[in-house]
Amino acid sequence: MSDKDIYKKYLEGESSIPEEEILLNSDQAEPALKPWADYIKGNKVQAPDGMEDTIWRSIHQKRKEKKRWIYGLSGAAASITIILGFWFSTTSESSEMSVSQKEALLNDARAMFQTKENDQKEILYSDELIEIYVATK
Secondary structure, three states: OOHHHHHHHHHHOOOOHHHHHHHHOOOOOOHHHHHHHHHHHHHOOOOOOOHHHHHHHHHHHHHHHHHHHHHHHHHHHHHHHHHHHHHHHHHHHHOOOOHHHHHHHHHHHHHOOOOOOOOEEEEEEEOOOOEEEEEEO
16 A cells, blocks of 8 residues: 555544554655654644543533433423413313303393293203203194
8 A cells, every 4th residue: 555545544534553653654654745744743742641531521421411401301391281280170170160150041042032931842952061942832
């Protein structure tokens, strides 16, 4: 493999350590790559000790914070759901009409229609919302 191929692999991040050593070794490198190799040698920086552990701790800490935020948000959503459930259950109970209110509404509806006093009526159907009468003669 030529130095140019190794150089391309190095730029793509696919070179191995021995290939990088070949590139950076000034005796084996092509003359055109020599200034680049000298620059890399002069500016090579060693990572601080424990840097990998610090990075992993940071990643795990962020994951924990994200989970904590998600748990808090889901707890708040559950609380709101429970509160709304209680609120709707209490309002639906108070919206049911009492028997006296139903009778008053029925009498108001009857008053809207003129009826003959000698007409007799038979209840055909009745439930809590509606009553259906049939006139019998």
